[in-house]
Amino acid sequence: MSPGDSVGMARLRRAVAEIEGRREAGPAGVARPLSLTRALDKALGGGLSADGLHEIVPASALDGWAATGFALALAARFLSRRAGAALLMAEDFALIEMGAFYGPGLADFGLDLARLVFVRAPDAAALFQAMEDALKSGAPAAVVGEAWRLDAYDLALSRRLVLAARAGGVAALLLASSAPGAAEKLSSAAETRFEIAAAPSARLSSAGGGRALPGPPAFAARLVKARLTAGRGPPALDPARIFRLTWRSEELSFDEPTLSLPLAAAAGDRPRSARAFR
Amino acid sequence: MATIANARRLVGVDANAARLGLTPGLTLADARARRPQLVAVDADPEAEAKLLERLADFCARFTPLVALDPPDGLMLDVSGVAHLFGGEEGLVAEVEARVARLGFALALGLADAPRSAWALARFSDKRVAPAGLCGKGFAKLFHDLPVAALGLDEAICAGLARAGLKRVGDLALRPRAPIAARFGAETIARLDALAGLTREAISPRFSPPDFCVERRFVEPILAREAALAALTKLADDLALLLARREKGARRLELSLFRVDGAVRRVRVGAGRPLGEGKAMARLFVERLAGGEEEEIDAGFGVDLMRLSCLLAEPLAPKQSEWEQAEEAQRAAGLAELLDRLSARLGPRRVTRQALVGAHIPECAVAAAPATAAPEGLRFVRHDEWDEEGDDAFAAAPRRPLRLFERPEPIEAIAEIPDGPPLRFRWRRVLREAAAIEGPERLAQPWWRRADAPTRDYFRAEDAAGRRFWLYREGLYGRETAKAKWFAHGAFG
Numbered sequence: 001m002s003p004g005d006s007v008g009m010a011r012l013r014r015a016v017a018e019i020e021g022r023r024e025a026g027p028a029g030v031a032r033p034l035s036l037t038r039a040l041d042k043a044l045g046g047g048l049s050a051d052g053l054h055e056i057v058p059a060s061a062l063d064g065w066a067a068t069g070f071a072l073a074l075a076a077r078f079l080s081r082r083a084g085a086a087l088l089m090a091e092d093f094a095l096i097e098m099g100a101f102y103g104p105g106l107a108d109f110g111l112d113l114a115r116l117v118f119v120r121a122p123d124a125a126a127l128f129q130a131m132e133d134a135l136k137s138g139a140p141a142a143v144v145g146e147a148w149r150l151d152a153y154d155l156a157l158s159r160r161l162v163l164a165a166r167a168g169g170v171a172a173l174l175l176a177s178s179a180p181g182a183a184e185k186l187s188s189a190a191e192t193r194f195e196i197a198a199a200p201s202a203r204l205s206s207a208g209g210g211r212a213l214p215g216p217p218a219f220a221a222r223l224v225k226a227r228l229t230a231g232r233g234p235p236a237l238d239p240a241r242i243f244r245l246t247w248r249s250e251e252l253s254f255d256e257p258t259l260s261l262p263l264a265a266a267a268g269d270r271p272r273s274a275r276a277f278r
Numbered sequence: 279m280a281t282i283a284n285a286r287r288l289v290g291v292d293a294n295a296a297r298l299g300l301t302p303g304l305t306l307a308d309a310r311a312r313r314p315q316l317v318a319v320d321a322d323p324e325a326e327a328k329l330l331e332r333l334a335d336f337c338a339r340f341t342p343l344v345a346l347d348p349p350d351g352l353m354l355d356v357s358g359v360a361h362l363f364g365g366e367e368g369l370v371a372e373v374e375a376r377v378a379r380l381g382f383a384l385a386l387g388l389a390d391a392p393r394s395a396w397a398l399a400r401f402s403d404k405r406v407a408p409a410g411l412c413g414k415g416f417a418k419l420f421h422d423l424p425v426a427a428l429g430l431d432e433a434i435c436a437g438l439a440r441a442g443l444k445r446v447g448d449l450a451l452r453p454r455a456p457i458a459a460r461f462g463a464e465t466i467a468r469l470d471a472l473a474g475l476t477r478e479a480i481s482p483r484f485s486p487p488d489f490c491v492e493r494r495f496v497e498p499i500l501a502r503e504a505a506l507a508a509l510t511k512l513a514d515d516l517a518l519l520l521a522r523r524e525k526g527a528r529r530l531e532l533s534l535f536r537v538d539g540a541v542r543r544v545r546v547g548a549g550r551p552l553g554e555g556k557a558m559a560r561l562f563v564e565r566l567a568g569g570e571e572e573e574i575d576a577g578f579g580v581d582l583m584r585l586s587c588l589l590a591e592p593l594a595p596k597q598s599e600w601e602q603a604e605e606a607q608r609a610a611g612l613a614e615l616l617d618r619l620s621a622r623l624g625p626r627r628v629t630r631q632a633l634v635g636a637h638i639p640e641c642a643v644a645a646a647p648a649t650a651a652p653e654g655l656r657f658v659r660h661d662e663w664d665e666e667g668d669d670a671f672a673a674a675p676r677r678p679l680r681l682f683e684r685p686e687p688i689e690a691i692a693e694i695p696d697g698p699p700l701r702f703r704w705r706r707v708l709r710e711a712a713a714i715e716g717p718e719r720l721a722q723p724w725w726r727r728a729d730a731p732t733r734d735y736f737r738a739e740d741a742a743g744r745r746f747w748l749y750r751e752g753l754y755g756r757e758t759a760k761a762k763w764f765a766h767g768a769f770g
């Protein structure tokens with residue numbers, strides 16, 4: 001089957017859904033936005049669209065890994081509700097500077113290695129080309145791209161990615177590790193832009209009464225840009241607001257911030273844990 | 279009666295005995311002398327504890343958060359529950375009536391804080407403290423109670439009595455510092471807890487389920503068919519709740535609250551998350567049909583059924599025939615896309631990662647061309663870490679998301695040469711290790727490189743929450759005198 005067929009299929013499906021006036025509950029959940037947490041969904045006007053371009057920018061040079069974590073968490077959410085594989089694409093230089101994606105760590109994070117394909121691109125042009133092709137094909141569940149040189153990334157290029165994402169019905173996540181703190185300065189056609197910083201995790205108290213143990217991954221996300229899209233409510237954008245998120249890798253979801261106090265600390269010094277930890 | 283300090287003493291009296299002036303703490307000989315017709319039985323703490331547990335089960339009908347307060351109390355967290363019974367007064371009346379019907383006498387109190395509810399129940403004839411009580415209202419309710427209402431040790435109580443402090447009000451109205459100095463900070467802490475100024479949590483017997491639905495029946499139901507019909511309705515309700523969060527039930531529990539106070543629990547598990555009410559109900563039907571002892575024993579009737587989902591997991595998306603065809607098409611599309619990318623970029627640039635059974639992190643993973651057949655690749659982790667299956671620790675990833683191509687040398691300061699790092703300087707920035715876990719000691723395979731140094735890995739989190747994977751190369755004192763430190767990766 002040629003890629004043209006699947007694009008045509010997606011278009012037909014969308015046309016049918018539009019005629020029936022049910023974009024929200026479209027078949028295969030293609031157009032159904034991805035829900036993250038209640039607060040974020042509200043700010044995004046219903047959730048993260050499953051066929052748009054989303055940019056993830058670290059808040060500072062040291063938050064690049066937190067931004068990676070957030071992008072991969074989104075990819076894991078997309079993978080959890082759709083069959084197929086996710087593509088992790090990165091420029092060579094980004095892999096050298098930030099470290100290569102590490103299989104066991106990804107598995108710990110909740111990603112299924114059997115459903116991940118890694119693509120290394122020699123330069124930015126090749127990366128964006130590969131991203132566009134992957135999005136257009138409509139085959140992957142999500143495409144994560146980490147670009148290092150962002151000179152070429154402008155309105156026209158991002159617009160092409162947006163169109164490709166829409167045509168294929170695939171979410172594109174662009175990780176701008178090399179532009180820390182530039183969330184406000186980027187100009188692109190992307191639908192949403194997150195600024196991600198690391199956040200102290202919910203630490204577990206250690207058995208010996210020493211320093212605490214690191215807890216599950218936590219992020220402080222700022223929604224810098226959220227575009228109004230058809231079929232969704234208006235986004236309630238407040239760029240100063242910080243969303244605190246904790247990733248639960250076994251549930252593949254972000255924790256809703258709870259009003260009560262965490263009760264997990266008491267479990268930290270069980271004898272069994274101490275043995276596992278030694 | 280029980281033997282306390284070498285004397286047979288009464289530990290509990292019933293209503294009749296109390297009317298005749300007998301009190302707990304009286305020696306048996308005295309009691310016999312006063313009332314020769316006294317019927318005394320040995321106290322059986324174990325049986326009493328069991329009875330208390332059964333009562334706790336019974337009370338789960340009012341709220342899922344029930345805690346034991348041994349030897350003779352129960353704590354119910356009724357936040358957000360009272361309106362179901364027509365307000366707090368209604369709830370209190372309902373609890374009292376239900377427990378009385380079982381043949382128990384009870385004293386109860388309801389307040390904002392567990393400690394004040396406890397004091398009300400045991401020492402006051404008032405039962406409900408209004409919400410948001412402070413100042414005068416608090417004084418009116420609590421200041422006249424004896425200091426025992428603070429639940430302090432007997433020694434402290436005796437000390438307070440010696441000092442002439444007999445009522446809660448005596449303490450509350452005095453300066454705090456001298457009291458803390460003389461009777462311990464605990465006294466003040468209890469006073470604050472009584473006033474609801476500090477947060478105290480009760481530890482419930484069962485953690486409340488994430489999702490639960492229940493149905494109360496005006497008339498107790500007896501017939502098996504009626505129970506099953508109600509179960510189907512409950513399962514539908516639960517499915518609706520779960521669907522809202524895109525989850526399915528893996529483990530379910532059905533609680534049947536019988537009129538006579540007994541609570542019957544039936545648990546079933548499913549191999550994959552269930553999203554449909556019908557499927558859940560079917561599991562129970564099969565379970566209940568399984569053997570005679572699993573039969574719903576309605577006894578005198580069931581007046582409350584509760585279906586809780588103990589474990590929920592993300593639901594795999596439903597598939598229709600159309601979607602299956604589409605999925606096959608998408609798989610074909612993916613294969614074609616990977617072929618195209620491999621052709622353009624080269625097969626070494628489009629890869630899948632497979633896990634290799636090796637401890638050394640850089641050898642634990644192998645990349646294989648994505649176009650190659652996926653057979654022979656291992657994707658599931660089979661090392662001892664995962665088999666440990668420890669929930670508290672599984673929450674935090676043990677391996678970093680990104681591994682540096684070469685471990686980057688860092689400067690680290692540790693309290694002792696073979697201890698975890700306190701501070702470390704990486705990429706020219708000094709960081710505090712605010713949280714740390716380790717060491718995880720990984721030795722080089724001796725059959726390959728006998729002389730290579732051992733590594734101690736640490737997961738370090740700095741104050742801002744950035745997480746790094748550090749290791750120290752060489753065992754101090756055995757392999758090296760001055761260990762070198764490296765950063766090997768970063769967590770997300």
